[in-house]
Amino acid sequence: MSCKSAQILLIAIAGLGSLTANGGELTGTLKKIAETGSITLGHRDSSIPFSYLDDKQQAVGYAMDLCLRIVEAVKSELHRPDLKVQLNPVTSATRIPLMANGTIDLECGSTTNNLERQQQVAFTITHFVTATRLLAKKSSHIATLADLKGKTVVSTAGTSNHKLIAQLNNERHLGMRVLAAKDHAEAFLMVESGRAAAFAMDDILLYGLAANSKHPDDYAISEDALSLEPYGIMLRKDDPAFQTLVDDAMKKIYSSGEIEKIYEKWFLQAIPPRGINLNVAMSAALRKVVAQPTRSGNPDDYR
Amino acid sequence: MNYHWNWQIFLAASPEGGTYLAGFAWGLLWTVATSLAAWIMALALGSLVGVLRTLPGHGWRRLGDAYVEIFRNIPLIVQMFLWYFVLPELVPQALGDWLKQLPDAAFYNAVIALGFFTSARIAEQVRAGIQSIPRGQSQAAVALGLTRAQTYRYVLLPMAYRIIIPPLTSEFMNTVKNSAVGLTIGLMELTGVARAMQEFSFQVFEAFTAATAAYLLITLSIVFAMRALERRLAIPGFIQRTGGT
Amino acid sequence: MFSDFDFDVIARSLPYLFKEGMVFTLSITAAAMGAGIVLGTLLALARLSAPRPLAVAAAAYVNFIRSLPLVLVIFWFYFLVPWIGQWLTGAERPLLVGPYLSSFITFSLFEAAFYCEIMRAGIQSIPRGQIAAGYALGLSHRQTMINVVLPQAFRNMLPVLLTQSIVLFQDTSLVYVLSISDFLGAAAKVAQRDGRLVEMYVFAAAVYFIISYGASLGVKRLQARLAVPR
Numbered sequence: 001m002s003c004k005s006a007q008i009l010l011i012a013i014a015g016l017g018s019l020t021a022n023g024g025e026l027t028g029t030l031k032k033i034a035e036t037g038s039i040t041l042g043h044r045d046s047s048i049p050f051s052y053l054d055d056k057q058q059a060v061g062y063a064m065d066l067c068l069r070i071v072e073a074v075k076s077e078l079h080r081p082d083l084k085v086q087l088n089p090v091t092s093a094t095r096i097p098l099m100a101n102g103t104i105d106l107e108c109g110s111t112t113n114n115l116e117r118q119q120q121v122a123f124t125i126t127h128f129v130t131a132t133r134l135l136a137k138k139s140s141h142i143a144t145l146a147d148l149k150g151k152t153v154v155s156t157a158g159t160s161n162h163k164l165i166a167q168l169n170n171e172r173h174l175g176m177r178v179l180a181a182k183d184h185a186e187a188f189l190m191v192e193s194g195r196a197a198a199f200a201m202d203d204i205l206l207y208g209l210a211a212n213s214k215h216p217d218d219y220a221i222s223e224d225a226l227s228l229e230p231y232g233i234m235l236r237k238d239d240p241a242f243q244t245l246v247d248d249a250m251k252k253i254y255s256s257g258e259i260e261k262i263y264e265k266w267f268l269q270a271i272p273p274r275g276i277n278l279n280v281a282m283s284a285a286l287r288k289v290v291a292q293p294t295r296s297g298n299p300d301d302y303r
Numbered sequence: 304m305n306y307h308w309n310w311q312i313f314l315a316a317s318p319e320g321g322t323y324l325a326g327f328a329w330g331l332l333w334t335v336a337t338s339l340a341a342w343i344m345a346l347a348l349g350s351l352v353g354v355l356r357t358l359p360g361h362g363w364r365r366l367g368d369a370y371v372e373i374f375r376n377i378p379l380i381v382q383m384f385l386w387y388f389v390l391p392e393l394v395p396q397a398l399g400d401w402l403k404q405l406p407d408a409a410f411y412n413a414v415i416a417l418g419f420f421t422s423a424r425i426a427e428q429v430r431a432g433i434q435s436i437p438r439g440q441s442q443a444a445v446a447l448g449l450t451r452a453q454t455y456r457y458v459l460l461p462m463a464y465r466i467i468i469p470p471l472t473s474e475f476m477n478t479v480k481n482s483a484v485g486l487t488i489g490l491m492e493l494t495g496v497a498r499a500m501q502e503f504s505f506q507v508f509e510a511f512t513a514a515t516a517a518y519l520l521i522t523l524s525i526v527f528a529m530r531a532l533e534r535r536l537a538i539p540g541f542i543q544r545t546g547g548t
Numbered sequence: 549m550f551s552d553f554d555f556d557v558i559a560r561s562l563p564y565l566f567k568e569g570m571v572f573t574l575s576i577t578a579a580a581m582g583a584g585i586v587l588g589t590l591l592a593l594a595r596l597s598a599p600r601p602l603a604v605a606a607a608a609y610v611n612f613i614r615s616l617p618l619v620l621v622i623f624w625f626y627f628l629v630p631w632i633g634q635w636l637t638g639a640e641r642p643l644l645v646g647p648y649l650s651s652f653i654t655f656s657l658f659e660a661a662f663y664c665e666i667m668r669a670g671i672q673s674i675p676r677g678q679i680a681a682g683y684a685l686g687l688s689h690r691q692t693m694i695n696v697v698l699p700q701a702f703r704n705m706l707p708v709l710l711t712q713s714i715v716l717f718q719d720t721s722l723v724y725v726l727s728i729s730d731f732l733g734a735a736a737k738v739a740q741r742d743g744r745l746v747e748m749y750v751f752a753a754a755v756y757f758i759i760s761y762g763a764s765l766g767v768k769r770l771q772a773r774l775a776v777p778r
Contacts, residue, residue: 102642185740483617522615
């Protein structure tokens with residue numbers, strides 16, 4: 001077989017994976033979804049406004065809405081309008097193992113897409129770009145990382161922010177005690193109750209947590225950013241058919257302009273449970289992604 | 304299987320500085336320190352309450368019973384939360400703030416919670432130990448003119464402790480295992496270190512395997528140490544060694 | 549001290565706490581207790597009367613599980629069970645295991661080691677003469693075990709088995725580390741959402757106490773009633 005015909009054959013085989021209407025073989029996640037008749041979404045407890053529990057303890061949010069659109073695309077691809085959507089709570093610490101071991105099919109939250117994580121899992125098109133900043137009580141006057149020397153800092157276990165703060169603490173000899181909380185709400189609680197001086201996290205989540213707290217005016221978020229974090233919905237690695245389907249669904253949301261409505265609903269309007277408006281306009285970095293969709297895990301591609 | 308094994312990860316540098324292996328050594332140290340400190344506290348408090356529960360008079364016994372029931376019927380993790388999150392809010396603010404700012408607050412909290420929790424169990428063992436001693440012994444002590452305190456100090460307690468060495472051994476192993484609950488308030492003991500390593504490196508199974516091996520090592524050491532102790536302290540002609548468990 | 553204790557936050561979240569949280573906690577407790585006792589009894593029989601390799605394997609399992617912290621075992625199983633399921637069933641992908649099923653498997657397998665030791669003590673407490681009597685009546689080993697030894701061992705050990713189940717009930721609260729909405733998980737979620745941790749944690753402690761203490765009183769009564777006159 002010539003090199004060229006081999007290539008054509010390979011392309012044809014790869015194409016088969018996504019062809020289902022004609023009775024082509026399904027593979028990976030799509031096969032699993034078709035056989036079990038259900039798709040499992042991993043959701044978060046307190047990643048406001050991406051994926052969190054509202055006052056009725058239902059999982060809602062920006063990433064949840066995007067995921068439900070992706071589920072629609074899966075339904076039409078498989079011709080299975082009856083597909084059941086199952087929800088499984090995940091934490092920052094459990095999301096990657098649960099994705100790898102097949103418990104969840106899509107992780108709809110606020111997960112940073114980076115090259116390190118891409119060794120274990122895959123990501124679809126970036127849906128938000130944020131930066132690591134510090135949240136502290138105004139009364140403690142913390143503006144930069146240096147102000148935290150010798151103090152206690154909390155971050156959420158299993159996040160890239162926790163790793164970053166541990167690294168900076170070590171490199172810059174800051175002598176901070178770095179606590180790892182189970183989820184964002186618990187980490188915020190550590191600052192609220194005075195157990196920690198600051199909470200290192202993606203700024204957008206910090207805005208959400210502070211805005212929803214009992215006394216939003218008590219908190220300040222630092223100016224300087226410690227890192228840039230592109231968020232992506234997570235899926236299993238080495239699953240080209242599902243990856244293409246999910247990527248295409250995301251691209252369609254972006255090109256059709258539907259993204260504007262979804263973005264507005266969660267960032268520029270009152271959101272449950274307390275009817276607070278985060279009022280965060282779409283950043284230039286995200287506008288760039290919407291215009292030219294990418295799933296790069298390299299922060300430099302977003303500057 | 305979608306998993307990439309990498310045992311060399313232990314020699315890789317962790318983001319907190321040092322290798323992951325060094326992190327495990329620290330975790331082991333915190334586990335041992337927490338369990339030992341909690342154990343000493345539990346043994347002291349448990350003995351006191353256990354003795355209370357054998358004293359004549361309903362008042363003392365009720366007090367001892369109430370103590371045991373409270374610490375035995377609330378899950379350890381909830382007790383940890385009560386000490387860590389609730390207590391500082393209930394005391395005067397200055398004291399509460401001081402408690403929260405303590406360096407290694409998670410360690411002190413874990414020791415106190417685990418100490419009280421375990422003391423209720425030890426109290427139960429000590430009471431049973433004392434009550435298993437034939438009445439004749441305390442009657443003989445009274446006949447010799449010993450006061451009640453002296454009877455406990457020289458006759459009942461030395462006997463009781465030796466009798467309850469086997470249950471105390473398993474209680475100590477429980478303390479080591481229970482110290483892992485400390486990770487819920489931020490204590491970086493073995494399980495906590497394994498969890499952190501899993502989060503930083505994504506090598507889930509290597510991390511948990513290492514922690515598992517470390518716990519087996521601790522358990523084996525305790526079993527051997529306690530067997531030696533038991534043999535040394537055996538009361539001749541009193542406790543039959545049945546051998547094996 | 550309790551001047552700004554907000555009872556309202558408890559009242560408002562009662563349906564969520566009990567209908568979701570407590571139902572999860574109690575159903576896991578009951579299911580794991582049933583499966584754990586059955587499995588534990590099988591393990592005990594294996595340790596006492598199975599061919600040597602099986603007896604050694606059962607003993608190794610029991611001692612292994614008993615030297616690990618439950619929190620670690622919870623992490624292990626939550627991540628590993630789908631893969632074990634794949635291996636057992638020969639499926640081509642990891643089995644889909646939700647939080648409920650995963651917790652059920654974890655607690656059943658973990659508590660089985662403890663129930664095993666209780667049942668072993670129970671079986672050993674039956675006088676040898678009874679087994680001899682069973683054989684003399686022409687019963688097989690299996691029949692003797694099922695009809696003579698196990699019912700008595702179970703009856704003698706019922707209070708201890710139930711006490712261990714109260715421990716199991718308290719232990720289920722550790723699924724908190726996986727962010728599962730058991731009773732404690734539900735209470736913690738409300739506590740963190742509304743910033744009312746004093747109220748919620750004190751309330752959770754009170755509920756656990758009332759249930760555990762009530763159950764232990766029940767066990768004591770049962771113990772008095774069951775006591776076999778000798």
